[in-house]
Each structure stands twice: as C-alpha cells, then as structure tokens.
Amino acid sequence: MAVYTEVGFDEANALVQRLGLGALTALRGIEGGIENTNYFATTEQGEFVLTVFERLGFEQLPYYLCLMKHLAERGIPVPAPAADPQAPPATAHVLDVIATQASCELLHTVAGKPAAVVQKLAGQSVLAPTAAHCAELGRMLAQMHLAGRDFPRIQPNLRGLAWWNDTAPVVLPYLEDAQSALLRSELAYQNHVAESSAYAALPRGPVHADLFRDNAMFATDAEGAAPRLTGVFDFYFAGTDTWLFDLSVCLNDWAIDLESGRHDAPRADALLDAYTAVRPLTGAERALLPALLRAAALRFWISRLWDFHLPREASMLKAHDPAHFERVLRERARAPAPYAVTSPAPEPVAA
Incomplete structure (x- = not known):
C-alpha cells in the first residue's frame, strides 16, 4: 500500500462518478504495505479505497474481485468491489461470462493500470489483539x-x-x-x-x-x-x-x-x-x-x-x-x- 502510481484528482473523480459513487471531495495516498498503490477516496456518498495494481495483471485480477463479491454476497464482512454500470454486457460462454463480467464491471483502468474501488470498512485495525x-x-x-x-x-x-x-x-x-x-x-x-x-x-x-x-x-x-x-x-x-x-x-x-x-x-x-x-x-x-x-x-x-x-x-x-x-x-x-x-x-x- 505504498504509492507507486500517482493518481490525479480529476482521473479519480471521473472514475468514482462513473461508478455512481458521487463526486470526489478528497483523495489521500495510504502509507503502509508494499504491493499496490492505494488511496482513500472520499465522495459525496462516503469513504472508499481506490487500489491501483502494480504487479497483478488484468488476466489475474478477476479471481480476487469475483471472490470478494462472492463472499460479500454470502454475508462475510468483505468490501465488495464497485461495479461499472456502463460496462458492456458479457455475451460469451457461461464460464467466460464470470471472467468477462469481472473484467468489465469490477475491474477498471487508472493511469493505464488495472484498478478497483471498494467501500472503506468501518472500525479500525487492532495491532495488539486480545x-x-x-x-x-x-x-x-x-x-x-x-x-x-x-x-x-x-x-x-x-x-x-x-x-x-x-x-x-x-x-x-x-x-x-x-x-x-x-x-x-x-x-x-x-x-x-x-x-x-x-x-x-x-x-x-x-x-x-x-x-x-x-x-x-x-x-x-x-x-x-x-x-x-x-x-x-x-x-x-x-x-x-x-x-x-x-x-x-x-x-x-x-x-x-x-x-x-x-x-x-x-x-x-x-x-x-x-x-x-x-x-x-x-x-x-x-x-x-x-x-x-x-x-x-x-x-x-x-x-x-x-x-x-x-x-x-x-x-x-x-x-x-x-x-x-x-x-x-x-x-x-x-x-x-x-x-x-x-x-x-x-x-x-x-x-
């Protein structure tokens, strides 16, 4: 969660508005971790996390995003990825539909790299757990x-x-x-x-x-x-x-x-x-x-x-x-x- 890719306010704003999350009001890089670029994105509708993937490619990411959606739909407290309502519908074979829909609806592009947006979870991490x-x-x-x-x-x-x-x-x-x-x-x-x-x-x-x-x-x-x-x-x-x-x-x-x-x-x-x-x-x-x-x-x-x-x-x-x-x-x-x-x-x- 270091910042490798600098994301401009206007580009992030365009993405969250396309996802139906309201206008962006604040964008802040997240410190900690080392794999991907992460930002806290505050919009008129709430708090979200924008992730730009630095090592994973477009062909790998549907697994992760579909898994998060799958678990969230079954009541596991997981942030479901925001879908793009403007994404074209999938028309392929049923097994390809899963991958295509994930790529089109849940997986986005920011600064030429794959990206996802999820809602920020409530609460806080506990670094000294009981x-x-x-x-x-x-x-x-x-x-x-x-x-x-x-x-x-x-x-x-x-x-x-x-x-x-x-x-x-x-x-x-x-x-x-x-x-x-x-x-x-x-x-x-x-x-x-x-x-x-x-x-x-x-x-x-x-x-x-x-x-x-x-x-x-x-x-x-x-x-x-x-x-x-x-x-x-x-x-x-x-x-x-x-x-x-x-x-x-x-x-x-x-x-x-x-x-x-x-x-x-x-x-x-x-x-x-x-x-x-x-x-x-x-x-x-x-x-x-x-x-x-x-x-x-x-x-x-x-x-x-x-x-x-x-x-x-x-x-x-x-x-x-x-x-x-x-x-x-x-x-x-x-x-x-x-x-x-x-x-x-x-x-x-x-x-």
Missing part, C-alpha cells in the same frame, strides 16, 4: 472458508511453494551462512511435506493468505463490550490453497509475541477454538498443523527478504523487516507448540 479479538477472527475465518466452497474459479496461490522455490535462490546471496542454511533446509522440508499423502488430504479452497492484524477491522459497540469484527480486506494475495495454510498465516501473526516470535497460547487457543467450533479440523490438518505453521513463516520470510533486498521505487514505501519472520520460523521449527483444540476431529471432508 484473546477476544482472536476468537472473532477465528470464527470469521472458518465462515469464510465454508462460504468459498462453491466459488467457481480456481487460481493457484501465486505466493505458494512454487514461488518459494523460484525466489529462494534470488535472496540467498544476501544471507549470512546460518540464515542460508535455515532457508535451504526449511525449503527442502516443505517440498517433502507437499509431496506427502497427508498433505494431499488437506481440505482446500479459496484462501485470503495474508490476513494479518492490519487487514482486519474491529469496532466496540459500547464501553466495556466485547470487540466486534467489522470486516477483512486486501484479498490480493488470495488463491486456491489449503485452509490450514490460511489458518497458519493467522496464527503466526495474531497469536505470537511480536518481539520474540514466540507462541502465545491464550490467543492461539482462542483463535483455534473459535475456528473449530464452526469448522472442525480433519485428522490430516491436526497432524500437519506444526508443518504448516513453519510453511507460513517461511513464505513471509522469503517475501520480506525479497522486498527488503530488491525493493521497488515508490513514494511512502516502508519495507517490512525480514528478521521478524526469521524469528517466527526458528521458533516454530525449534518448539512447535501444542494446541488445545477442544472440538472432536471428524472424518476428512471434501473441500
């Missing part, structure tokens, strides 16, 4: 996974194992010997896990794959009341992957000590218990949770190494410290924490 926040997140994550079961599109997680294998050689020259040894050994281990029959049995479907603390919003209805999750956003790392990987990404951010990377049992138990109350884990998932926690840590260590050592030029860019997820990975590999999952383990179900 067990209550983690329970809210876990419950919603399970509901989101179940709501995505009938989503018709399939697109691999573009930051999955294949990307790790391709990117690791690029970042290895920047590492010290101990770091290089860790990266090589963990990557070999994850390739071994991915080839196992237990991994093949994991339920899967659309996943967020980047649901960190700053990608969720909460509100408190009254003083002293329990926190209420008002929405999750930034689905632009989403893909078809195992639900357990998505859960592991959340556990590695919501339920650890940020300074040390160590497991925080009360928050982890709250998140897992709330998740499994909605969707109990299968036997294969229970067996592979420690391995997938390591996989999730490896994924973000590699991506942060890549962004830190090979940065792109951007206004307001702040690269994340890769050492954080190195610590998380070492903690997960050294002492995988036991989890008090209270729900019974059912027979595996089809994703």
